[in-house]
Amino acid sequence: LVPAVIAAIVQGGDRAIAAMRQLRYLGYGASPMPLPLLRRVLVDWPDANFIQVYGMTELSGVVTTLNPADHRDPGHPERLASAGTPIPGVEMRIVDPVTGDDVAPGEPGELWFRTAQAMTGYLDNPEATAATITAEGWLRSGDIGQLDAGGYVSIVDRVKDMIISGGENIYSPEVERVLGEHPAVAEVALIGVPDEQWGEAVRAIVAPYPGGVIDPAELIEFCRLHLAHYKCPRQIDVLESLPRNGTGKIMKRALRRPFWQDRDRNV
Numbered sequence: 001l002v003p004a005v006i007a008a009i010v011q012g013g014d015r016a017i018a019a020m021r022q023l024r025y026l027g028y029g030a031s032p033m034p035l036p037l038l039r040r041v042l043v044d045w046p047d048a049n050f051i052q053v054y055g056m057t058e059l060s061g062v063v064t065t066l067n068p069a070d071h072r073d074p075g076h077p078e079r080l081a082s083a084g085t086p087i088p089g090v091e092m093r094i095v096d097p098v099t100g101d102d103v104a105p106g107e108p109g110e111l112w113f114r115t116a117q118a119m120t121g122y123l124d125n126p127e128a129t130a131a132t133i134t135a136e137g138w139l140r141s142g143d144i145g146q147l148d149a150g151g152y153v154s155i156v157d158r159v160k161d162m163i164i165s166g167g168e169n170i171y172s173p174e175v176e177r178v179l180g181e182h183p184a185v186a187e188v189a190l191i192g193v194p195d196e197q198w199g200e201a202v203r204a205i206v207a208p209y210p211g212g213v214i215d216p217a218e219l220i221e222f223c224r225l226h227l228a229h230y231k232c233p234r235q236i237d238v239l240e241s242l243p244r245n246g247t248g249k250i251m252k253r254a255l256r257r258p259f260w261q262d263r264d265r266n267v
Contacts, residue, residue: 003248010040029054035080042072051068058119060118061117066082067084085152086153097140097144166230184208185214185219187207206239
């Protein structure tokens with residue numbers, strides 16, 4: 001399931017939650033899982049084996065997993081925010097997307113994968129293939145990630161979604177995780193919008209739980225308690241729900257479009 005479907009089941013009430021207790025295994029992926037939701041369903045479905053998967057079409061699906069034991073490891077609760085470790089047969093590097101050099105341990109960089117399950121190329125598009133697959137066979141994922149000391153990878157952002165404000169790199173999932181911890185927030189997406197002084201400014205789009213009310217000023221103050229000031233959104237818009245595609249991913253391009261449509265560039 002995608003996390004949006006799991007959230008909908010929880011919002012369906014006690015009968016929906018009880019029906020899911022019969023599951024032995026529950027796999028999820030395709031978009032970030034809000035930590036408050038994951039913590040809740042781990043309690044609501046105590047006998048379920050949770051498996052998070054990360055991957056992409058170009059890699060024939062899954063390349064990393066967070067296994068059931070990791071989900072219920074009291075010694076490493078921080079791993080709930082990770083995408084786990086590479087599956088057998090998958091090599092992974094974390095690379096500076098500009099230089100192509102490996103980054104220092106713990107530093108963010110683009111995830112590169114080499115595996116027999118990678119595509120050979122895009123059909124009739126050699127330019128896109130050359131931009132995605134290196135001469136050594138590494139496939140550039142377009143995702144930014146970082147490794148912890150235990151070898152667990154966290155997906156930090158999409159290369160194209162990273163916000164650069166005043167020369168500072170701001171990774172949207174970090175801010176989205178903080179906003180998602182607020183009890184009034186059901187959905188959240190962070191985008192960069194044009195700013196004459198800083199190049200881009202951080203803006204959040206949120207949706208409340210059914211019947212709930214969100215105070216944007218309160219959310220901004222909530223962020224400032226947990227984040228560096230430059231990472232906090234300057235403005236927050238409230239919608240009934242966020243636009244999603246057929247796989248449940250939030251369509252950030254649609255959220256950004258009104259702010260950038262009359263501009264010569266999109267960053």
